[in-house]
Amino acid sequence: MTLTAREIVAGTVEVASLPEIFIRINEMVDNPHYSASDIGRMLSKDPAMTARLLKIVNSPFYNFPSKIDTVSRAITVIGVRELRDLVLATTVVKLFTGLPNDLVSMDSFWRHSTQCAIVARLIAAKNRELNVERFFIAGLLHDIGSLLIYRKIPELAREALLRASHNDEVLEIAERQVMGFTHADVGAELIRKWRLPKNIEEAVEYHHLPQNCHTGAKEVAVVHLANIITAAIWDTAPEPMVIPPLDPKAWEVLDLTPDDIEPMVSDAELQFEEIFSNLFTENVFKRSAS
């Protein structure tokens, strides 16, 4: 008897809810009574997070002409919603580094997730979407369900991984055969539990099957494409891992041409090291390498 996606999420108490500080900031962002400096004061209760955020805001991606040294100034230049999403990214990463597993190295997991996040943000920017950080979050979290699966049902997870590599199957198909659900189902369940925006939940749930999503959320198409680009370009697995099939509709709904892909790949490579080291400071992966 295997567990369901919902039971896996419910049973992983370490990540069952987002930390209080994010929940408070999330409420403050949506409440017009709070100002940028109120949010700055709330964030300053977590100095490590404040320092990390300021490092990210001062990175070349934002390319601001002068140094930003306070949270309230960061809010005035990038906007309160973008800042909330940056807080979310750093919060989630911190939450999950305390959840190691024996199947997959956390380093390569987060490398793939970060690459996908960066490409998703570049695609969104090219497609002139508002709030590109939301696309970054959706990309960063697209495989998050895998971490819960590795932790809760490692034997089945290993069987699915072996089956996929042995039969050259897409992992999602192998997971469905072995467990009856996929990492996308578990990830979406977790995002629902966290009460994050619906568009992020859908991007995670349908990143392999955008044709099953009927709301037309751009996040779904963007993360689907970003995942395929990431899998194709930064192939680090020793065994040939198959590239998930493209849903041509996801490509057609965006205002992009094939010539846009290569510059995005170069930009993503230029941004990667800095973003990765800002999100994953210190030696968080040392104890979790398999």
Next chain:
Amino acid sequence: MGLDMKNMKIQDIAPGMVTATDVLASSGHLLLPAGTKLTTRYIRMLHARDISYVAIESDEESPSPDHQAPPRPTVVPDEHVNRLMKRFQYNDLKNSFIKELVRICTSRLMDRA
């Protein structure tokens, strides 16, 4: 390691050299920060962005033999092509997005070979 630097033509840049200043695109966007060790891929990107000169740290020892770019092959070994095609087996190679992705992967294999 010093402040000495020389401006070099993009044609004379070789992998292993280190940028002495930030390299900016014509738009003013940062392409490479100062102190970046150049790779074949970075150099190709600079070409693509029409950068003609780059300031290089001049007292950095000249690139050691193992940093020198190997002669560039004109074809990618069959086993790499086969592996790439195997990875794309669930995709329609006639789709314009996939076609471009395969082209980029192949050109990167050439860089790496």
